[in-house]
Amino acid sequence: MSRQPTLKTKCAKCAMFFESSGFCANLTETELVDLSNQSRTMDLKRGETFSEDQLRSWPIIAITSGVFSIQHLLEDGRKSIAALFMRGDIIDMRSFSRRNRGQLIALSKTEVCRLSPAVFENIVATNPNARHIVWDNLRDQSFRAQDHAADLSKKQALEKLASFIFECKSRQQVNLTPGAVSIPIRRVDLAEYLGMQPETISRCFKDLEDRGIVEMKSLRAVNIKNIPVLRRIANGDKSASVAKTHSIRILSVA
Amino acid sequence: MSRQPTLKTKCAKCAMFFESSGFCANLTETELVDLSNQSRTMDLKRGETFSEDQLRSWPIIAITSGVFSIQHLLEDGRKSIAALFMRGDIIDMRSFSRRNRGQLIALSKTEVCRLSPAVFENIVATNPNARHIVWDNLRDQSFRAQDHAADLSKKQALEKLASFIFECKSRQQVNLTPGAVSIPIRRVDLAEYLGMQPETISRCFKDLEDRGIVEMKSLRAVNIKNIPVLRRIANGDKSASVAKTHSIRILSVA
DNA sequence: CGGCAAGTTGAGCCAGGTCAACTCCGGTGG
DNA sequence: CCACCGGAGTTGACCTGGCTCAACTTGCCG
Incomplete structure (x- = not known):
């Protein structure tokens, strides 16, 4: 249900507007005008x-582009990134006050749209399609956070990185070359997200590259050369992550 | 808005029914009868x-008592518990199929109520109070998962355990003795939830007890004797978690 | 083309994992 | 009621993956 920009709102220029599975694309004309008038892009x-x-006055934030994050800070300065938000995510901070749950921070140049809580609430009450989209998105955020927690809890460094590469892959629109994945954040931030040190991230990327599983096109772009093996590493298959020098040796002997 | 059990439904016997902030307590009589008839307790x-x-036919599960969890399994048998659900939580697995995101498993004797998706959907569409409660609950689940991820990513063992004690405390109804906290799950499960080994859990509990910060009433019950210090440990204040033998020495010298 | 932030590489070390032996506790049956 | 049993938890000794710190290289922006 992608539609023509017949409207005179700023939304007609917004990339989100054309995404059929997005919130804005599922609004009626009056809803959109209303929301547009009462919201603020930034x-x-x-x-x-x-x-x-x-945040108190604009607790509902839709991400249009870029990467946004929730960052937690410990007393002694250790940081961690609890969650990543990207295009299409709607962050609802209305119950934020209950604890000091870290702060929202942009990890790259980011466009957001701060939605009017009143209009948003009204739309959710009356438009079933829009409600489902928001609801699905929130549930997705919840599942993603859970998956992330599971990754952090028992996986080793290499496995976490492999998972992350797939997480990036699955969250970017299907693209030309099947193995091409863009890493939308810096190494430091990636380290904070995965609960490791930047040095370790670097070593793991190198390891994957040395073994011919991925190829680094640049700091921000990798190309997966062997998807099944990377998948197995991500799933914690030890035989995939250990056998490095081994297989090389076999090759050179043969 | 706690109410009398005037209804002839099974809900009138359910503990959840009397909790004013709960989903069921905010339904109209007809909604409740409808939901009750179409749902299954278990x-x-x-x-x-x-x-x-x-799960496919009953994807919406309300927890009445006990502890429920989502468990992820790695190829080589490593397990991790991605999230804990307790009384009042409503688990919505309707988008579950998208990935194999681990399985739901009870960590203790648990009562649940499997809600009819159709009736649930209808209530959410028409009853704003009920909608807000479900929405808040889901958002809370999301935040909790994020907090948990943050804990796992940069905290040390002792700090994770301290956080967990507070998580338990905050999730159980306010009780008599201010420091009393019940640990509703086994050590093994706790270890899987916090991404550590049962041995380490045990050592950390011992450490906290040796330093007089908590007292173990039993395996399932602790009493926090020094809340501020435990809080500082949970927040990653190194001076609180390191200075153990030190402060003892000072005391014995003085 | 210079300067600085970001990322990488190397060497050494320690928190927590691993393995094995032991103790405790709750339930069961004689 | 007590003895037994098996699962759960604890303790100790050892080992290692990833952290730390420091030096170096790369890439980016004016």
Whole structure:
């Protein structure tokens, strides 16, 4: 149900508007005009964040492009990134006050749309399609966070990185070359997200590359050369992650 | 808005029914009768799980008592518990099929109520109070999973355990003795939830007890004797978690 | 083309994992 | 009621994956 930009709202220029599975694309004309008038788009640079006050008055944030995150800070300065948000995610911070659950922070140049809570609430109450989309998105965020927690809890460094590559892959629109994956965040942030050190991230990428499983096109782009093996590593199959020098030796002997 | 059990449904006997902030307590009489007739209550023993089929036909599960979990399994048998669900949580597995995201499994004797998706959907569409409660609950699940991920990613063993004690505390109804916390799951499961080994859990509990921060009433019950210090440990304040023998030495010298 | 942030590489070390032996506890049957 | 049994938890000794720190290289932006 992608549609023509017949509307005179700023939404007609917004990339989100054309995505059939997105929230905005499923609104009626009046809803869209209403929402558009009462909402605020905003561009953030990497590292920029929302103040408590901003969040209180604009607790509902739709991500149009870029990568957004929730960052937790420990007393002694250790940081961790609890969740990543990308295009299409709708962050609902309305119950935020209950704890100090870390802060929202942009990990790259990011476009967001801060939705009017009143209009949003009204749409959710009356438009079943829109409600389902928001609901699915929230449930997805929840599952993603759970998956992420599972990854962090028992996986080793290499396995976590492999999982992350697949997470990136699955979250970017299907693209030309099947193995091409873009890594949308810096090494440091990736380390904080996966609960490891940047040094370890670097070593793991190198390891994967040395073994011919991936190829680094640049810092932000990898090409998976052997999807099944990477998958097995991500799933914690030890035989896939251990047998490195072994298989090389066999090859050179043969 | 706690109410009298005037209804002839099985809900009138259900503990959930009297909890004002719960889903069921906010339904109209007709909604409740409808939901009750179309839903199925069920008791599970520790270790019991739902089959894929059961989940497909009954994807919406309300927890009445006990502890439920989502468990992820790696190829080589490593397990991890991605999330815990307790009384009042409503688990919505309707988008489950997208990945094999681990399985639901009871960690203790558990009572659940499997809600009819159709009736549930209808209530959510028409009853704003009920909708808000479900929505808040889901958002809470999402935040909890994120917090958990943050805990796992950068915290050390002792800090994770301290966090967990507070998580338990905050999730059980306010009780008599301020420091009393019940640990509703086994050590093994706790280890899987926190991404550590049972041995390490044991050592950490011992450490906290040796330092007089908590007291173990039994395997399933602790009493926090020094809440501020435990809080500081949970927040990653190194001075709180390291200075053990140190402070003892000072005391004995003075 | 220079300067600085970001990323990489190397060497050494330690928190927590692993393995094995032991103890505790709750349930069961004689 | 007690003895027994098996699962759950604990303790100790050892080992290793990934952290730390420091030096180096690369890539990006003006």
